Amino acid sequence: MRIIALLALRNEALYLEHCLTHLADQGIETLVMDNDSTDDSLEIARSFLGRGVLGVERLPYPGYYDWQGILRRKEQLATELDADWFIHHDADEIRQSPIPGQTLSEAIAAADAAGFDAIDFREFVFLPTGRDLDARGADYVTALPHAYYFQPHPEHRVNAWKARGQSVDLVSSGGHRAEFAGRRLSPERLILRHYPFLSWNHLVDKYRHSRRYSDYEVQELGWHGKRACFDEGEAWLPNIEDLIRPDADGWQTDRVWTSHPFLGGEQP
Template identity: 40%
Template sequence: MSDVPSPASAPSRLPRIVAVLAARNEERFLKTCLENLFRQGVEVYVCDNGSTDRTVEIAKAYLGAGVIGIEHIPFDGTYQWERILQRKEALFRELDADWLMHVDADEIHLPPPGHASIAAAIAAADAQGYEAVEFAEFTFLPTREAPDHDHPDFVQQLRTYYPFRPRSPHCVRAFRKQPVPMEIAWSGGHHVRFQAPGKPVQPPLFPEQFRMKHYIFLSADHASRKYPGRKYHDDEVNRLRWHGWRPRLRTEQIALPSAAHLRTTANDDDLDSTSPWTKHWLDQCAAS
């Protein structure tokens, strides 16, 4: 952090930002996710994990228009998150970019309030010598009063949410490209570290949090199709202690909260990160 340039000396060129997005059967979310990233000045490389729906077809429609590449990761019937994250790490080394992002299809990423785009906000962070940014997570849920948002207009119509932050930092999702390995698998994708000689280093974070809207499910039926029945890798569940409530959630446990238990946003600039939840709503359902 020595010799940090002043804002006045910040470069006029926006950085080239490439997000690596892995998806399996995400046709509901992918178009919305991609188009938001493009508006934010972010290009996308897509890793498809054996989708059987229109995920690849949708991604191909944007080749040369924001999507810079598509590759296929075979699916053997088991969700293997560690293998996917390790492939992302390899791509971080290979892709031509100034900054990189790790994203999922059911997320909408936004800059901090007051910044025109993610690219502009990252340019400001980069000019001040920071090498990574954290995204505050806002988890959006349907409610008993408005139970079904499984349609293309979910971003516009689903406005009820809770802030989620089980640890600090929670979601370090963008970072400056390094000449050394950039690792995310060690943290399940939540944090990045740079494998510098001698020991790994976690980079200093830009003090302003970016925002991430997470659409974990869009209706009770969507949740029942997404989670129960999914097979997780035993090593990830038992040794790494990943996936939390997901492997044990049963369809009959899925319930929707009342809108009174959540917050409502009128526009993205009023998202409230205070008093965050430390457990997801479905984690509480799975414990019942």
């Protein structure tokens, strides 16, 4: 079974080597779309050609974060590439099976064998537990062991789907759900580790300085929420006792966060 992760990125050098290594180890190939990165992202992606990365293409940067354009390109690639399954993937994500010893590709193959053609992921957000903790340049998966379970609405992360020759709609949900006619969603959800920032300074730089959003997407589509108007004064980090440690305590979902504290959201 051939599974391809569709990975668009701009200036994700902090994450990219770990992300691409993990996907290859999990039996997943990756098609990288580089959005005119100005850091080492393009060089890192090209270094993985032939060892997990099947291709690197340029996605021109129009001067702002064109999320709709990125999603439409992923929809197009899913009709052109020869694969059995696709994953809509970002560089700051690590996806896995909840079953120890089972690879991501094996988990997707099990869903396929059971007759399902789409998979939802439980999202766990891993983040620094203090403003002095900086995981940039480190093994951030090891350095940031604490997380919260994030699910603002049902079917929040239906990001893997079976290629049936049909067109898939990613845009309508802003990338949260792969939608197509006759979809059969697996009841077995997989795991998404999300690492949106690796230090407090990284958070502030990412949303205040580095990323410019599309006015159309913000004003007309209602996308990006508080990311588009980030206020450092509203951002906060949870205490360790308010978080879980999944690698030690399991993937606990009894406490559900529906908004992000680093964007000024409230505790559940």
